[in-house]
Amino acid sequence: MKIYSHDNLSLHRPLPYYSYGKMFEPLEIPERMTELLKAPAALGIDVTTAIDIGMAPILAVHDFGYVDFLKNGYHEWMALEEDLGAQVQTGIFVPYDNPAIGIMAKAAKYQADDSAPISEHSWTSIYWSAQTALGAAEALLNHSDDKDTHIQLCFSRPPGHHARKSAAGGFCYLNNAAIIAEHLRQKYAKIAIIDTDMHHGQGIQEIFYERSDVLYTSVHGSPVNFYPAVTGHEFEQGKGAGEGYNVNYPMPHGTDEAGFFTYVDKALDTVALFDADVIVHVLGFDVYESDPEALCSVSTEGFKTLAQKMVALGKPIIILVEGGYYLPKLNDNLQAFLSGLIIDE
Known part of the structure; x- marks a missing residue:
């Protein structure tokens, strides 16, 4: 395992923000990395x-104009002469019929919601989050005979599964899962993405919705009155060549x-049938029972079981650690997951 x-x-640090009529402290903060890195060390x-x-x-994967916005x-x-605040953030989202003239218009075009602000060092973390995931993909492309590349885990911060082709949202900027799936297609005919984060990854779904070479299947909380609210339903099954290759399993709240x-x-079972x-x-560790985003209740021991089930598929696997916001248990939960991988290697 690698x-x-x-x-x-750890450089990306969102500032407190105003939403739904009140101030919020960010959940996706650098201290998450501090806790997560304790697990492999232990x-x-x-x-x-x-x-x-x-x-x-x-x-x-992503539009050039959007990537340029994230970077610059x-x-x-x-x-700007006017003080708009210490981070790029807007409550306006106008992705269409928007010529993106001026930074305010660009923000309105490329920031789908107010949970993906850009501060001074955000781009550096965003870029290296993608590079971290790409490192595992490159190892598999070039050293597939190495047993260590059969199971690989990447710290993906900031996370990526909500990032659309040309829009940031849900703490996500670059869609790391989609980027490495596309990159792996250089060598591999079929890639399966299985998403067990608490929230539906609408960005992954959008990017591959009309393709049959990349399967996307997601287990997540029902999107009814829960982020991302507009995608993640069972009836969303792909389109055109991709029909049947997008499979959502929304869980009732309180599962x-x-x-x-x-x-x-x-x-x-869906992934096994696809035979990727x-x-x-x-x-996502945000399915943990005490996580502030959890609408289900997975225990620490449950993450060990989850890892064992993933490894039992018997395929090369790249794991992207994305959601999870209850800091006191991130270390324990990742240790449990890693122990499931180690036992089954």
Whole structure:
């Protein structure tokens, strides 16, 4: 097993923001990385520092104008004579019929909601989050005979599964799962993405909705009055060539651990039927029973079970650690997951 990270993942620090009539403290904060990195250290597992694979795999998935906004938007925002605040953030979302003239219009075009602000060092973390995931993909592309590449885990901060082709939202900026799935297609015919984060990954769904070479299946809380609210229903099954290759398993709010695994097993059956060459697992610790975003109740021991089920598929797997906002248990929960991977190697 290999684990990838980079020091730059901790640089992105969103500031408190105003939404729904009140101020919110950000949940996706650098301290998450501090807690997560304790887990491999406690288990004596080395962490590989990601290397720079470059921009090409990112631009193979995301629009150029959007990536340029993520990279340069902060500096353009701060260059304004008017003080708009210390981070790029807008409550306006006008993605269509928007010529993107001026930084305020660009923000309105590319920020789908107010939970994905851009501050001084955001781009550095965003870029290296993608590079961390790409490191695992490159290892599999170039060293597939190495047993260590059969199971790989990447710290993906900020996370990515909500990021659309040209829009940030839900703490997400670059869609790391989609980027590495597309990158892996250089060598592998079929990629399966299984997403067990508490929230539906509408960005992944959008990017591959009309394709049959990348299966997307997601276990998540029902989107009825829950983020992302407008996607994640069972009837969303793909379009055109992709019809049937997008499979959602929305859980009723309040689902217990047994119910969670009932849905996970259905998703795993879907993945097994697809018979992918490589599996990408979007792992969210926000399904943990005490997480502020949880509408289900997975225990710490449950993450060990989840890991064992993933490995039992018998395919090369890249795990992206994305959601999870209850800091006191992130270390324990990741240790439990890693122990499931280690036992079954």
